[in-house]
Amino acid sequence: MVETTGGGPQDGAAEVLDRPLPDGVRRRVVQIAADGFGGLTVTELPAQLRQYARFTPSRRAKFAGNALASALESDPLFRQRIGERLREVQPELTGALDSGSPPPAADPLDVAAAAYVLRPPGWVKLVAAAGEEAQRADAERADEESRAELERLRAELARVRERTRSETERLRAELEAAKKESESLHRRLRSALSDVKRGEAALRKLRGEMEAVRAEGSAQVSAAESESRRLRARLGETEAALEAARRAAREGRSVEDMRVRLLLDTVLDAAQGLRRELALPPVSVRPAETVDAVEPGRMTPKDIAARALSEDDPAVLDQLLALPQAHLVVDGYNVTKTGYPQMPLEKQRLRLLGQLARLAAQSGAEVTCVFDGAELAAPVLLAPPRGVRVLFSKPGVTADELIRQLVRAEPPGRPVIVVSTDREVADGVARAGARPVASAVLLKRFSRA
Numbered sequence: 001m002v003e004t005t006g007g008g009p010q011d012g013a014a015e016v017l018d019r020p021l022p023d024g025v026r027r028r029v030v031q032i033a034a035d036g037f038g039g040l041t042v043t044e045l046p047a048q049l050r051q052y053a054r055f056t057p058s059r060r061a062k063f064a065g066n067a068l069a070s071a072l073e074s075d076p077l078f079r080q081r082i083g084e085r086l087r088e089v090q091p092e093l094t095g096a097l098d099s100g101s102p103p104p105a106a107d108p109l110d111v112a113a114a115a116y117v118l119r120p121p122g123w124v125k126l127v128a129a130a131g132e133e134a135q136r137a138d139a140e141r142a143d144e145e146s147r148a149e150l151e152r153l154r155a156e157l158a159r160v161r162e163r164t165r166s167e168t169e170r171l172r173a174e175l176e177a178a179k180k181e182s183e184s185l186h187r188r189l190r191s192a193l194s195d196v197k198r199g200e201a202a203l204r205k206l207r208g209e210m211e212a213v214r215a216e217g218s219a220q221v222s223a224a225e226s227e228s229r230r231l232r233a234r235l236g237e238t239e240a241a242l243e244a245a246r247r248a249a250r251e252g253r254s255v256e257d258m259r260v261r262l263l264l265d266t267v268l269d270a271a272q273g274l275r276r277e278l279a280l281p282p283v284s285v286r287p288a289e290t291v292d293a294v295e296p297g298r299m300t301p302k303d304i305a306a307r308a309l310s311e312d313d314p315a316v317l318d319q320l321l322a323l324p325q326a327h328l329v330v331d332g333y334n335v336t337k338t339g340y341p342q343m344p345l346e347k348q349r350l351r352l353l354g355q356l357a358r359l360a361a362q363s364g365a366e367v368t369c370v371f372d373g374a375e376l377a378a379p380v381l382l383a384p385p386r387g388v389r390v391l392f393s394k395p396g397v398t399a400d401e402l403i404r405q406l407v408r409a410e411p412p413g414r415p416v417i418v419v420s421t422d423r424e425v426a427d428g429v430a431r432a433g434a435r436p437v438a439s440a441v442l443l444k445r446f447s448r449a
Helices: 023-037 047-052 057-063 065-074 076-089 091-099 108-118 123-251 255-278 301-306 314-321 332-339 345-363 399-409 423-431 439-448
Strands: 327-331 366-371 388-392 416-419 435-437
Touching (some): 076 091, 091 108, 314 345, 314 416, 314 435, 327 345, 399 423, 423 435
Parallel strands (some): 327 416, 366 388
């Protein structure tokens, strides 16, 4: 549809396009403007286009396309100058448009773009016709592509159907073969199950016979082991008796003699110490003094109880060590891991032995410190301090067992004090006649010193 204003219908400048430019025509128009842009001076360019003066035609069409299209539409002078440049470049096409007879062989998009720039009479029709022609060409191209795609899909469908038909036939053949194979396997399976059942029956019979033989063999082995243990025990007793006899002959005295002598020394020292402590007069006790009664000035049981010490008082340990021939046995790692567990084992041993050496010097008691040999990665090179005996348990023997052996080796009646927090050790040595003391009491005694 063409609208006219002012001039006659032959005035092309008065014609107005009532729809947007077709995309193909717009691209050609922008390209014409970008090509003619370079022949103009900066002052001849619209203000909004001067920033693109140094661009190449391709860059102008790419980055200034919207600005060029807007300037051509709104600035007649700029459009006229671009038209003059177009006349210089394409004189035949522009001349044909001026004469009103565009060449039939020309591209409709080129004709419409040139008509849009030059604005000859009827240019709107040319632009509209070019747009319709472009749309028709696009539609024909799309239709052609659709027909080609449809043909391709039909051919592909035919190929798929053919492949499906052949695959179906192949699968049917394989299914028939599988059915036959399955029937054959079922027959074989039934035969194998029969064989398995016969084999299981034979296996159960063999297992029964084997169990009987195994039970008989176990009984014989058990009897042989019992006899072997009895013979080994008798051999051990014989060897122990022989070794004891050899040791007694070699040392000239038996262990029992040594224990009796040590007990006698203990009793004598205890009697002498008791006499010195009580300051007994040389007179003997009178029979009347043995009668139980309350005399003026005598201490009552209540007063005696008031003088008792608590179990965790280090003075208890001092009283025990003051007994004649007292023997102090210390569970080494039990004490060190109670008092200073964060230190390495070597430093724990050195610290404890130094403290025990000072205690032995102060009390005069016999001191033995026992360590668990299982804690050692290698033999310990250690010079025991004066007055302290240091023992490590052998492989397979714990420090607790070594402490019990030390207590059992002492004669009954000798005061033996065992320092350990282990309840099992304390109960065991108490049953053997020793006096258990907690590790915390020994640590308090060290700190008090």
